[in-house]
Amino acid sequence: MKKKKSVAKSKPKPKMKASPKPKKGTAGTDDIISLILRDHEPIKKLIKSLSDIEIEIEKKRPLFLQFEKVLTQHAKAEEESLYVHMKEEDDLCIEGLEGDTEHAIAEQLMAEIGEIKNDDDLWMAKVKVLAEIVDHHVKEEEGEIFKQVRKEFDQSERIEIGKEYVQQFNMYSESENAPKVRPLIEISRQGFYV
Ligand SMILES: [Fe+2]
Ligand SMILES: [Fe+2]
Numbered sequence: 737m738k739k740k741k742s743v744a745k746s747k748p749k750p751k752m753k754a755s756p757k758p759k760k761g762t763a764g765t766d767d768i769i770s771l772i773l774r775d776h777e778p779i780k781k782l783i784k785s786l787s788d789i790e791i792e793i794e795k796k797r798p799l800f801l802q803f804e805k806v807l808t809q810h811a812k813a814e815e816e817s818l819y820v821h822m823k824e825e826d827d828l829c830i831e832g833l834e835g836d837t838e839h840a841i842a843e844q845l846m847a848e849i850g851e852i853k854n855d856d857d858l859w860m861a862k863v864k865v866l867a868e869i870v871d872h873h874v875k876e877e878e879g880e881i882f883k884q885v886r887k888e889f890d891q892s893e894r895i896e897i898g899k900e901y902v903q904q905f906n907m908y909s910e911s912e913n914a915p916k917v918r919p920l921i922e923i924s925r926q927g928f929y930v
Contacts, residue, residue, distance in 0.1 A: 768818050768889075768897040769882050775810045775905075776874050782806070783874075786867040793856050800863055804846045807870065811839045813905035817897050818885070825888050831881055838873045842866060 782803040785791055791799075815836060822832030845866045852859045889897065 766898040767891065767894045768901055769885065769894060771898050771901050772814065778806050779810065779874060783867045783871050786863055793860060796863065800849065809905060809908050812908045813901050815839060816904040817900035821897055828884055828888055842870055
């Protein structure tokens with residue numbers, strides 16, 4: 737992972753270089769906000785399923801693996817694009833740091849869930865808490881954070897950040913750091929579920 741930029745609040749921060757205005761009709765398509773909203777959709781659907789008490793654990797296990805994969809790819813790309821720029825802005829620095837922290841908590845929880853072998857109640861409890869944390873995080877981003885992002889970055893800047901997000905998103909999917917989804921046969925052999 738790239739080294740995070742340090743935040744020097746005392747110095748005025750240079751504004752990022754804006755690209756030319758997008759052509760009419762394409763405005764907003766690759767804006768960082770549109771891209772994040774798009775990638776939040778599968779995450780929100782999985783949160784709903786993981787929180788659904790009617791869905792049994794055997795069905796939730798593969799959903800969790802899918803959730804871990806899509807959430808990690810999105811979160812890493814977000815940290816390395818939007819959050820880096822948020823931390824360079826006085827008015828969004830704290831929110832950027834909070835975002836990093838919430839991502840780290842979710843990552844830690846996912847690692848713990850992956851380690852649980854023979855305790856269904858503990859697995860369900862941790863998955864429920866994970867779903868609640870990520871649900872809260874996503875709602876906060878789509879509400880207050882995006883409102884501030886629109887205020888701090890104009891459309892050209894948001895498109896530039898969107899390009900960085902896509903680059904990181906694609907890079908991460910090819911990287912060795914991406915969580916490996918274990919084949920179902922292997923999980924079954926370990927007795928996780930049949
Ligand atoms: Fe986030
Ligand atoms: Fe997000």
